[in-house]
Protein backbone atom coordinates (compact mmCIF):
# COMPACT_ATOMS: atom_id res chain seq x y z
CA UNK A 1 0.00 0.00 0.00
CA UNK A 2 1.44 3.37 -1.00
CA UNK A 3 1.72 5.86 1.81
CA UNK A 4 -0.62 8.64 0.88
CA UNK A 5 0.02 11.84 2.70
CA UNK A 6 -3.03 12.95 4.61
CA UNK A 7 -4.56 16.07 3.08
CA UNK A 8 -5.72 17.33 6.45
CA UNK A 9 -2.52 17.13 8.49
CA UNK A 10 0.13 16.65 5.80
CA UNK A 11 1.30 13.54 7.61
CA UNK A 12 2.13 15.23 10.92
CA UNK A 13 -0.75 13.49 12.67
CA UNK A 14 -1.90 16.78 14.16
CA UNK A 15 -4.34 19.29 12.86
CA UNK A 16 -4.71 22.85 13.90
CA UNK A 17 -8.12 23.86 15.10
CA UNK A 18 -9.36 27.34 15.78
CA UNK A 19 -11.69 27.82 18.70
CA UNK A 20 -12.82 31.09 20.21
CA UNK A 21 -10.06 32.89 18.35
CA UNK A 22 -7.39 30.59 19.77
CA UNK A 23 -5.66 27.91 17.82
CA UNK A 24 -4.65 24.54 19.18
CA UNK A 25 -3.51 21.16 17.96
CA UNK A 26 -5.68 18.05 17.87
CA UNK A 27 -5.02 14.47 16.82
CA UNK A 28 -5.94 14.10 13.15
CA UNK A 29 -8.63 11.57 12.19
CA UNK A 30 -6.11 9.75 10.00
CA UNK A 31 -4.16 8.76 13.13
CA UNK A 32 -7.29 7.54 14.86
CA UNK A 33 -8.33 5.63 11.78
CA UNK A 34 -4.95 3.99 11.41
CA UNK A 35 -4.92 3.08 15.06
CA UNK A 36 -8.35 1.50 14.72
CA UNK A 37 -7.21 -0.50 11.73
CA UNK A 38 -4.12 -1.70 13.58
CA UNK A 39 -6.21 -2.78 16.58
CA UNK A 40 -8.55 -4.59 14.23
CA UNK A 41 -5.71 -6.45 12.54
CA UNK A 42 -4.29 -7.47 15.89
CA UNK A 43 -7.69 -8.85 16.91
CA UNK A 44 -7.25 -11.51 14.20
CA UNK A 45 -10.91 -11.87 13.28
CA UNK A 46 -11.13 -14.67 10.69
CA UNK A 47 -11.85 -13.55 7.13
CA UNK A 48 -15.30 -15.11 6.92
CA UNK A 49 -16.48 -13.11 9.92
CA UNK A 50 -14.52 -9.94 9.14
CA UNK A 51 -17.56 -8.12 7.74
CA UNK A 52 -19.97 -9.11 10.49
CA UNK A 53 -21.29 -6.04 12.24
CA UNK A 54 -24.41 -4.64 13.85
CA UNK A 55 -25.12 -2.78 10.62
CA UNK A 56 -25.57 -5.97 8.61
CA UNK A 57 -27.37 -7.99 11.27
CA UNK A 58 -31.09 -8.32 10.68
CA UNK A 59 -33.60 -8.61 13.52
CA UNK A 60 -35.49 -11.09 11.32
CA UNK A 61 -38.73 -9.60 12.52
CA UNK A 62 -38.17 -11.05 15.97
CA UNK A 63 -38.85 -9.08 19.15
CA UNK A 64 -36.55 -11.41 21.02
CA UNK A 65 -33.72 -10.67 18.64
CA UNK A 66 -34.43 -6.94 19.00
CA UNK A 67 -34.11 -7.35 22.72
CA UNK A 68 -30.73 -9.07 22.29
CA UNK A 69 -29.56 -6.20 20.06
CA UNK A 70 -30.66 -3.65 22.64
CA UNK A 71 -28.80 -5.48 25.39
CA UNK A 72 -25.64 -5.61 23.31
CA UNK A 73 -25.79 -1.99 22.32
CA UNK A 74 -26.09 -1.12 26.02
CA UNK A 75 -23.14 -3.36 26.80
CA UNK A 76 -20.96 -1.64 24.19
CA UNK A 77 -22.02 1.79 25.37
CA UNK A 78 -21.28 1.11 29.03
CA UNK A 79 -18.11 -0.88 28.49
CA UNK A 80 -15.86 -1.27 30.47
CA UNK A 81 -18.22 -0.35 33.30
CA UNK A 82 -20.25 -3.48 32.83
CA UNK A 83 -21.11 -6.06 35.41
CA UNK A 84 -20.66 -8.93 34.73
CA UNK A 85 -17.74 -8.05 32.45
CA UNK A 86 -18.36 -10.65 29.71
CA UNK A 87 -21.00 -12.12 27.44
CA UNK A 88 -21.95 -15.74 26.84
CA UNK A 89 -23.90 -16.34 23.65
CA UNK A 90 -25.73 -19.62 23.65
CA UNK A 91 -28.17 -21.08 21.18
CA UNK A 92 -28.64 -23.23 18.15
CA UNK A 93 -26.40 -23.26 15.13
CA UNK A 94 -26.79 -20.43 12.62
CA UNK A 95 -28.62 -18.04 14.96
CA UNK A 96 -25.94 -15.35 14.77
CA UNK A 97 -23.82 -15.92 17.89
CA UNK A 98 -20.45 -15.54 16.21
CA UNK A 99 -21.74 -12.66 14.07
CA UNK A 100 -22.81 -10.75 17.17
CA UNK A 101 -19.67 -11.59 19.17
CA UNK A 102 -17.60 -10.16 16.31
CA UNK A 103 -19.90 -7.14 16.04
CA UNK A 104 -19.38 -6.40 19.74
CA UNK A 105 -15.61 -6.81 19.49
CA UNK A 106 -15.45 -4.50 16.48
CA UNK A 107 -17.63 -1.90 18.16
CA UNK A 108 -15.38 -1.92 21.24
CA UNK A 109 -12.32 -1.50 19.02
CA UNK A 110 -14.06 1.44 17.31
CA UNK A 111 -14.51 2.92 20.74
CA UNK A 112 -10.74 2.75 21.14
CA UNK A 113 -10.35 -0.27 23.40
CA UNK A 114 -7.12 -2.17 22.89
CA UNK A 115 -6.12 -5.76 23.28
CA UNK A 116 -9.14 -7.37 21.62
CA UNK A 117 -8.46 -10.88 20.35
CA UNK A 118 -10.58 -13.46 18.57
CA UNK A 119 -9.84 -17.11 19.23
CA UNK A 120 -11.57 -20.12 17.86
CA UNK A 121 -11.77 -22.60 20.74
CA UNK A 122 -10.68 -25.60 18.75
CA UNK A 123 -7.81 -23.68 17.19
CA UNK A 124 -6.74 -22.31 20.56
CA UNK A 125 -6.54 -25.79 22.04
CA UNK A 126 -4.59 -27.05 19.04
CA UNK A 127 -2.13 -24.19 19.26
CA UNK A 128 -1.65 -24.64 22.98
CA UNK A 129 -1.07 -28.32 22.46
CA UNK A 130 1.42 -27.82 19.65
CA UNK A 131 3.33 -25.46 21.95
CA UNK A 132 4.38 -28.62 23.79
CA UNK A 133 5.79 -30.07 20.61
CA UNK A 134 9.40 -28.97 20.01
CA UNK A 135 9.04 -29.50 16.26
CA UNK A 136 5.96 -27.33 15.78
CA UNK A 137 7.73 -23.99 15.61
CA UNK A 138 5.13 -22.59 18.01
CA UNK A 139 6.81 -21.07 21.00
CA UNK A 140 5.64 -22.75 24.17
CA UNK A 141 2.78 -21.11 25.99
CA UNK A 142 2.39 -18.41 23.36
CA UNK A 143 -1.24 -19.07 22.47
CA UNK A 144 -2.01 -19.89 26.08
CA UNK A 145 -0.62 -16.59 27.28
CA UNK A 146 -2.39 -14.69 24.52
CA UNK A 147 -5.69 -16.14 25.68
CA UNK A 148 -4.93 -15.36 29.31
CA UNK A 149 -3.77 -11.81 28.76
CA UNK A 150 -6.06 -10.54 25.99
CA UNK A 151 -7.76 -7.40 27.31
CA UNK A 152 -10.93 -8.52 25.55
CA UNK A 153 -11.10 -12.17 24.52
CA UNK A 154 -13.63 -13.62 22.11
CA UNK A 155 -13.70 -17.39 22.52
CA UNK A 156 -15.74 -18.78 19.68
CA UNK A 157 -17.49 -22.13 19.70
CA UNK A 158 -16.62 -23.16 23.21
CA UNK A 159 -17.06 -26.87 23.80
CA UNK A 160 -16.60 -27.81 20.14
CA UNK A 161 -13.79 -30.21 20.86
CA UNK A 162 -13.47 -33.74 22.06
CA UNK A 163 -13.31 -33.69 25.85
CA UNK A 164 -10.25 -35.02 27.55
CA UNK A 165 -8.79 -34.27 30.98
CA UNK A 166 -6.23 -32.10 29.25
CA UNK A 167 -8.90 -30.07 27.46
CA UNK A 168 -10.89 -29.64 30.63
CA UNK A 169 -7.82 -28.58 32.63
CA UNK A 170 -6.73 -26.14 29.94
CA UNK A 171 -10.07 -24.43 29.47
CA UNK A 172 -10.56 -24.33 33.25
CA UNK A 173 -7.24 -22.59 33.77
CA UNK A 174 -7.90 -19.99 31.04
CA UNK A 175 -11.38 -19.26 32.37
CA UNK A 176 -10.24 -19.21 35.99
CA UNK A 177 -7.42 -16.81 35.27
CA UNK A 178 -9.74 -14.41 33.47
CA UNK A 179 -12.43 -14.86 36.11
CA UNK A 180 -10.04 -13.98 38.92
CA UNK A 181 -8.86 -10.87 37.10
CA UNK A 182 -12.41 -9.94 35.98
CA UNK A 183 -11.25 -9.72 32.38
CA UNK A 184 -13.96 -9.31 29.73
CA UNK A 185 -14.51 -12.59 27.94
CA UNK A 186 -17.02 -12.99 25.15
CA UNK A 187 -17.93 -16.60 24.53
CA UNK A 188 -20.14 -18.35 22.01
CA UNK A 189 -21.34 -21.92 22.26
CA UNK A 190 -24.01 -24.14 20.81
CA UNK A 191 -23.52 -26.81 23.41
CA UNK A 192 -26.84 -27.01 25.23
CA UNK A 193 -27.17 -26.35 28.93
CA UNK A 194 -30.23 -27.32 30.91
CA UNK A 195 -29.81 -24.26 33.10
CA UNK A 196 -30.41 -21.85 30.23
CA UNK A 197 -33.54 -23.75 29.31
CA UNK A 198 -32.09 -26.09 26.70
CA UNK A 199 -33.48 -29.53 26.24
CA UNK A 200 -30.83 -32.21 26.38
CA UNK A 201 -32.96 -34.77 24.59
CA UNK A 202 -31.73 -35.56 21.13
CA UNK A 203 -34.60 -36.28 18.78
CA UNK A 204 -33.80 -39.11 16.46
CA UNK A 205 -34.75 -38.59 12.82
CA UNK A 206 -38.35 -39.68 12.45
CA UNK A 207 -38.70 -43.22 11.26
CA UNK A 208 -35.08 -44.04 12.05
CA UNK A 209 -36.24 -46.25 14.91
CA UNK A 210 -33.44 -44.89 17.06
CA UNK A 211 -33.95 -44.18 20.74
CA UNK A 212 -33.86 -40.74 22.28
CA UNK A 213 -30.43 -39.96 23.53
CA UNK A 214 -29.01 -37.31 25.81
CA UNK A 215 -26.96 -34.60 24.15
CA UNK A 216 -23.61 -33.62 25.53
CA UNK A 217 -24.11 -30.61 27.72
CA UNK A 218 -21.84 -27.75 28.69
CA UNK A 219 -20.81 -29.20 32.07
CA UNK A 220 -19.67 -32.32 30.25
CA UNK A 221 -17.83 -30.48 27.50
CA UNK A 222 -15.86 -27.98 29.58
CA UNK A 223 -16.27 -29.22 33.15
CA UNK A 224 -18.34 -27.89 36.01
CA UNK A 225 -15.74 -25.50 37.36
CA UNK A 226 -15.20 -23.61 34.09
CA UNK A 227 -18.94 -23.49 33.46
CA UNK A 228 -19.69 -22.21 36.92
CA UNK A 229 -17.23 -19.34 36.55
CA UNK A 230 -18.48 -18.51 33.06
CA UNK A 231 -22.01 -18.13 34.33
CA UNK A 232 -20.80 -15.61 36.89
CA UNK A 233 -18.41 -13.64 34.68
CA UNK A 234 -20.74 -13.35 31.68
CA UNK A 235 -24.15 -12.02 30.97
CA UNK A 236 -26.01 -14.86 29.30
CA UNK A 237 -27.38 -14.04 25.88
CA UNK A 238 -29.77 -16.82 24.93
CA UNK A 239 -30.41 -16.58 21.18
CA UNK A 240 -34.08 -16.95 20.29
CA UNK A 241 -35.05 -20.21 18.65
CA UNK A 242 -35.67 -18.78 15.22
CA UNK A 243 -33.92 -21.31 13.08
CA UNK A 244 -30.67 -21.42 11.18
CA UNK A 245 -30.11 -18.20 9.22
CA UNK A 246 -27.74 -19.98 6.86
CA UNK A 247 -30.54 -22.33 5.84
CA UNK A 248 -33.22 -19.64 5.76
CA UNK A 249 -31.13 -17.50 3.42
CA UNK A 250 -30.61 -20.41 1.05
CA UNK A 251 -34.30 -21.27 0.96
CA UNK A 252 -35.40 -17.70 0.27
CA UNK A 253 -32.86 -17.33 -2.49
CA UNK A 254 -34.06 -20.52 -4.11
CA UNK A 255 -37.70 -19.40 -3.94
CA UNK A 256 -36.99 -15.96 -5.39
CA UNK A 257 -34.96 -17.38 -8.25
CA UNK A 258 -38.13 -18.88 -9.78
Ligand SMILES: Nc1ncnc2c1ncn2[C@@H]1O[C@H](COP(=O)(O)OP(=O)(O)OP(=O)(O)O)[C@@H](O)[C@H]1O
Pocket residue numbers: 052056057058059060091092093094095096097098099100157188189190245246
Ligand atom coordinates in the same frame (compact mmCIF):
# COMPACT_ATOMS: atom_id res chain seq x y z
N1 LIG B 1 -29.86 -12.07 12.05
C1 LIG B 1 -28.92 -12.16 11.09
N2 LIG B 1 -28.76 -11.18 10.19
C2 LIG B 1 -27.81 -11.26 9.22
N3 LIG B 1 -26.96 -12.31 9.09
C3 LIG B 1 -27.07 -13.31 9.98
C4 LIG B 1 -28.02 -13.29 11.03
N4 LIG B 1 -27.89 -14.41 11.76
C5 LIG B 1 -26.91 -15.10 11.20
N5 LIG B 1 -26.40 -14.45 10.13
C6 LIG B 1 -25.35 -14.93 9.22
O1 LIG B 1 -25.52 -16.33 9.13
C7 LIG B 1 -24.29 -17.01 9.22
C8 LIG B 1 -24.27 -17.86 10.48
O2 LIG B 1 -24.26 -17.01 11.62
P1 LIG B 1 -23.22 -17.26 12.81
O3 LIG B 1 -21.95 -17.80 12.26
O4 LIG B 1 -23.14 -16.03 13.63
O5 LIG B 1 -24.02 -18.41 13.57
P2 LIG B 1 -23.68 -19.13 14.95
O6 LIG B 1 -24.86 -18.91 15.85
O7 LIG B 1 -22.36 -18.68 15.44
O8 LIG B 1 -23.68 -20.66 14.49
P3 LIG B 1 -22.74 -21.88 14.99
O9 LIG B 1 -23.30 -22.31 16.30
O10 LIG B 1 -22.93 -22.89 13.92
O11 LIG B 1 -21.35 -21.38 15.10
C9 LIG B 1 -23.23 -15.94 9.20
O12 LIG B 1 -22.84 -15.73 7.85
C10 LIG B 1 -23.95 -14.72 9.75
O13 LIG B 1 -23.37 -13.52 9.26
Ligand SMILES: [Mg+2]
Pocket residue numbers: 097098099156157188
Ligand atom coordinates in the same frame (compact mmCIF):
# COMPACT_ATOMS: atom_id res chain seq x y z
MG1 LIG C 1 -20.51 -19.64 15.57
Ligand SMILES: [Zn+2]
Pocket residue numbers: 006007008009010011012013014028029030031
Ligand atom coordinates in the same frame (compact mmCIF):
# COMPACT_ATOMS: atom_id res chain seq x y z
ZN1 LIG D 1 -4.10 13.38 9.00
